[in-house]
Amino acid sequence: MKLATCTLLGVLCIYPFTTISAQQASASAGGNATGSGGSFSYTIGEPVSSNISDIGGIIHEGVQQSVNIQLLAKVLLSGPFDLATGWMKDSLRSNNLIPLTEPYSSLPYSKAVLTESAGETFSNALLNESTQNALVDWLFIEIRSASNPSNIVATKRALLQRDGDVVSHADGVSPVQFDRVPAGxxxxxxxxxxxxxxxxxxxxxxxxxxxxxxxxxxxxTVYTSINIVNTPRKVEGGKYTLWSGDGNSNKNVKYNGISNDKDLVLTGLGGPNFVNGTLKMVYRAEDLNMDGKIRYNNTDNDRAIILNNVGVLSPNTVVSQHTPN
Ligand SMILES: [Ca+2]
Ligand SMILES: [Ca+2]
Ligand SMILES: [Ca+2]
Known part of the structure; x- marks a missing residue:
């Protein structure tokens, strides 16, 4: 056995060598290998940067390419959208209601966590920003396969500024980084x-x-499903915004019928006895206009958000999300 010659190099010998002739192994995919003699990381499909050889074997070492991508995006939410400024209102921020830790990976949302661990946080100091770059809320972002848009390959939680910029939780201004996702x-x-x-x-x-x-x-244009008749986005003040009103997170905005969002608002308020009440200073899904309050009736109520989006004259219409799953 000639294992000792490899361990002296501080790298792993994958095969025990029974002869003195040189050995060579080509990996079919990149990764990390560890063993009693040490460990190494390897990649494939890249130029060889150095060769390590010894009487017992040979290793062609490639460049360890950093695998990450960044996303620059802009999106507006219709719930807090303010026609007067063209920005979104930041009532959740000004009332100190945005959680410092992202809400999506836990109940009631429990969205998929892929490629990176969840639980992103942001610094309390970012809440002092009150310009167009002030924070509106957390977003959930998915990177999906080019060959199958239903296949989610990476997820990340990020922050949204009043003017629509989607930014990293790390500093509230930079593009969103996805680790362990190759360029493509x-x-x-x-x-x-x-x-x-x-x-x-x-x-x-x-x-x-x-x-x-x-x-x-x-x-x-954005992604559309042939099975859905409503437009994928709302148009307000010449801008496209996301449809608000999906308080129960079931991918549609519904005023009447089974699993509607209107009843959820009333239930969130405490039920029919509280139909004219206000639940203040909350960070809740039922707060559809994101003003930090749940209201069913009267000024700035959340029920009206649903009704306006399905159509006041067509309350049985359902507005559905085009993005699959
Ligand atoms: Ca901005
Ligand atoms: Ca819904
Ligand atoms: Ca509200």
Missing amino acids: NYYVSIKHRNHLGVMTATPVFLSPTNSTLLDFTTMP
Whole structure:
């Protein structure tokens, strides 16, 4: 056995060598290997940067390529959208109601956590920003397969500014980084707690240095399902916004009938006895206009958000999300 010659190099010998002739192994995929002699990381499909050889074997060492992509995107939520400014209102921030830890990976949302661990947080100091870059809320972002847009390959939680910029939790201004996702073409899906999600119409190229802005507030087409008749986004003040009113997160905005969002608002308020009441200072899915209050009747109530989106004259209409799953 000639194992000792390899362990002296601080690298792993995959095969025990029974002869003195040189050995060579080609990996079919990148990864990490460990053993009693040490460990090494390896990649494939890249130029060899150095060779390590010894009487017992040979290793061709490639460049360890960083695997990440970044996303620059813009999106507006219709719930807090303010026609007067063209920005979203930031009542959740100004009332100190946005949780410092992302809400999506836990109840009641429990959204998929892929490629990176969840639980992103942001610094309390970011709440002092009160300009167009002030924080509105957390978003949930999915990177999906170019060959099958139903296949989610990575998820990440990020922050939304008043002017629609989708930014990293790390500093509240930078593009969103996805670790362990190689550069390539992907569908990009953006979702929010009580709004219908939106996705690019086609795959887009994302890389570590990608600087193309995906502006969902102006791009003329987004992903559509042939089974859904409503438009995938709402139009307000010449901008596209996401439909608000999905308080129960079942991918549609519904005023009447089974699993409607209107009843959820009333239940959240405490039931029919509280129909004219107000639940204040909350961070809840039933708060459809995101003003920090749950109201069923009277000024700025959340029920009206649902009714206006399905149509005051067509309360049985259902507005559905086009993005699959
Ligand atoms: Ca901004
Ligand atoms: Ca719903
Ligand atoms: Ca509200």
